[in-house]
Amino acid sequence: MTGSGSRDSLPQAALEALLADPAGDPLRRALWLDALDLRLRPCLPPELAAHVRLANVAPGGKLVFLADAPVWTAKLRLAAAEVLDAARSVGLDATVLTVKTTAVPLIDKPSRVERTVKPMSTASRDALRAALDSLQDPDSAEPGERS
Known part of the structure; x- marks a missing residue:
């Protein structure tokens, strides 16, 4: 390390360093998907929002959601038109909605829950x-x- 005082000589936070590197692309995508999930969740019926989560935006305008039980998978499929409209309203070229059921419960991050x-x-x-x-x-x- 040199004593020049330049920004390059200062240590970076681990997250900043990772995001600056091409190796951080999967992390950037995960953060983008999480932010998109937060924007789409209020557009869902409240009882449904707690049981589904955006998992991916695939090529061809395909939104992939995860649901924590088959009943929520069916209810989200019934609300597909509204979800696709909401996705278009935030700038996505969404044309197809796919829902998969997961055996793992969908739990919100503690940072999303204000105690x-x-x-x-x-x-x-x-x-x-x-x-x-x-x-x-x-x-x-x-x-x-x-x-």
Whole structure:
């Protein structure tokens, strides 16, 4: 490494380095498919969106989806016209929809699911405090009683 201070001499993050290399093409495609799935999912009926995922955009305008059960495969095939219209609205030349059933459950990435932490209730906080106090003072007759 030289002390010239140029951008080339600075270490790159692993992802940036991979994406800059032609070897990163499969990763770039996977990221593109994931982003496309996120754009198409709101266009699906809500009960269906949780059970299907875009798997590929194949040559000839073929959209390939995965469904986690045969019932969702059938329901997505029934909604094919709407899905193809939605795909065209985001710039794809979609003409065919294929759905395959997978034996592996489709699970959203944790980053897609926002978890909210609810504050502990006063009753829960008091009960926890009493339990902790009882562990700290084994001679106390009343576990929740403080000295």
